[in-house]
Amino acid sequence: MEREILKNFIEWMSEPGRKPLVVTGVRQCGKTYAIKDFGNRFFENLAYFNFEGNTALQSIFEYDLDVSRIVMELERYSKQKITDGKTLVFFDEIQACPKAITSLKYFCEDRSGLHVIAAGSLLGVVIRKSEISFPVGKVERLQMFPMSFEEFLMAIDDGRSLLEGLSNYDLRRALPEMYTIPLQNYLKLYYVVGGMPAAVASFVQENDFEKVDRILKNILLDYGDDFSKHAPPSDIPKLGLIWDSVPKQLAKDNNKFMFSHVKAGKRAADLEDALQWLFNAGLLHKLECVTNAELPLSNNANGTVFKVYMSDVGLLRVKSGIDASTILEETPLYATFKGAFTENYVMNELVKQGLHPYFWRSENKAELDFLIEIKNELMPIEVKAEEHTKAKSYGVFCKRFSPKKGFVLSQKNIAVTNDGQTETLHLPLYLCGKIFR
Numbered sequence: 001m002e003r004e005i006l007k008n009f010i011e012w013m014s015e016p017g018r019k020p021l022v023v024t025g026v027r028q029c030g031k032t033y034a035i036k037d038f039g040n041r042f043f044e045n046l047a048y049f050n051f052e053g054n055t056a057l058q059s060i061f062e063y064d065l066d067v068s069r070i071v072m073e074l075e076r077y078s079k080q081k082i083t084d085g086k087t088l089v090f091f092d093e094i095q096a097c098p099k100a101i102t103s104l105k106y107f108c109e110d111r112s113g114l115h116v117i118a119a120g121s122l123l124g125v126v127i128r129k130s131e132i133s134f135p136v137g138k139v140e141r142l143q144m145f146p147m148s149f150e151e152f153l154m155a156i157d158d159g160r161s162l163l164e165g166l167s168n169y170d171l172r173r174a175l176p177e178m179y180t181i182p183l184q185n186y187l188k189l190y191y192v193v194g195g196m197p198a199a200v201a202s203f204v205q206e207n208d209f210e211k212v213d214r215i216l217k218n219i220l221l222d223y224g225d226d227f228s229k230h231a232p233p234s235d236i237p238k239l240g241l242i243w244d245s246v247p248k249q250l251a252k253d254n255n256k257f258m259f260s261h262v263k264a265g266k267r268a269a270d271l272e273d274a275l276q277w278l279f280n281a282g283l284l285h286k287l288e289c290v291t292n293a294e295l296p297l298s299n300n301a302n303g304t305v306f307k308v309y310m311s312d313v314g315l316l317r318v319k320s321g322i323d324a325s326t327i328l329e330e331t332p333l334y335a336t337f338k339g340a341f342t343e344n345y346v347m348n349e350l351v352k353q354g355l356h357p358y359f360w361r362s363e364n365k366a367e368l369d370f371l372i373e374i375k376n377e378l379m380p381i382e383v384k385a386e387e388h389t390k391a392k393s394y395g396v397f398c399k400r401f402s403p404k405k406g407f408v409l410s411q412k413n414i415a416v417t418n419d420g421q422t423e424t425l426h427l428p429l430y431l432c433g434k435i436f437r
Helices: 005-013 031-042 055-059 067-078 098-110 149-154 157-166 177-193 197-206 209-230 233-250 268-280 313-319 324-328 332-352 392-401 429-434
Strands: 021-024 045-050 087-092 115-120 140-143 284-290 301-310 358-362 366-374 377-383 405-410 415-418 423-428
Touching (some): 005 021, 005 140, 031 087, 045 067, 098 115, 149 157, 149 177, 149 429, 157 177, 177 197, 177 209, 177 313, 177 324, 177 423, 177 429, 209 233, 209 324, 233 268, 233 301, 233 332, 268 284, 301 313, 301 358, 332 429, 358 392, 366 392, 377 392, 392 405, 405 429, 423 429
Parallel strands (some): 021 140, 045 087, 405 423
Antiparallel strands (some): 284 301
16 A cells, blocks of 8 residues: 655655654554565665564664664674665664664764664654653654545545546536545545554455454554553553543534543543543644634643544544444434544544644634644634535634635535635545645
8 A cells, every 4th residue: 555654755765964764653554564665665675673572682772872783783683784775774663672762863873874764653652751862853753644535545446546637636626526426435434444554455455344343443452452561550541531531522512622521520630641641652633722813823722622533533433333334324323423523534634734733712602623824824724524514613713813715624515715805715525635735
């Protein structure tokens, strides 16, 4: 499966003054596959080292951090020559060897000609531990996510054909039915399958939703095991409570995250460390509220008022106990969850584009779903799960702050409107990934 992150790897490969690259991302989002694919396609050889449970490999880094010695012993260990410009050195699950993390500083300083990539499922958690000497300023950082909707389409022959047809399409002109109908259907399939590569591969090969569900349930179980293995012991029960509460909180009319809804009597002080662990692990995304929409938005964000979204819609569906047929047939039960699924999907698509969204609320009278800061300009985004596109809160925001451009995402076709101050691009939800590309 083609992953968009390959473009980032190719850019990094040719950068002058290149530093070792650290790739973070949730477990099973495809990091190992993507990096190996890159190494096999663009280098003469790939030197792959997996630290998880490998004490022999870890011991190479225990003696000292002399890069010449380390490379010599890695060559002996792997029985292959490691050559600058020809070899990609890939340290996988590097969080299992803190000394290897520290060694990246010396690879940067003493062996800059060698291409080195490190990755780890819980690296986002590990590098925040005070006892880990992380080489700040000596590495490049890149976060990987589950497959976007476009990557999902690329894995399907017909979906790839649709994307090719849209590659040079004017997104200010309504799409013909030859695009709208299949793309709407594929988006529902994406809500069912999600973007975890194993689930996508199973769906493409066998079109069996029961097998997809088994894969996603196993991934959720693996995440639960990570809680018990890698989180502070005092946080383990809290992590489970928070993790289980997310689908329920998203399904509420007012889906602001409430600590008291995790467990009766629990307060922010009791749970916020555990919640931050889930953010650091990449399992959840945080959407903070701004009431004063002035730039920079980060200075006006209210960290105590926020929403929480899961990193993958397929995992959200399974964790919510929603059967595939509920979404595909749009049964009455789906109406309860459709808004939550749609918002979670849009949040993930924005994050995957490297954006930092917020939401805007005004005295509990108006609430804008997403607000983005792009090149010192505010860009409001309203999301509708249905064809209905009357966006009162969006109108209130535009009247008050007069942004030059905004977006309304819904089930309707492309359209452009202008109220004299703000140009609004109305896009179907399946084009969300093209907003800022």
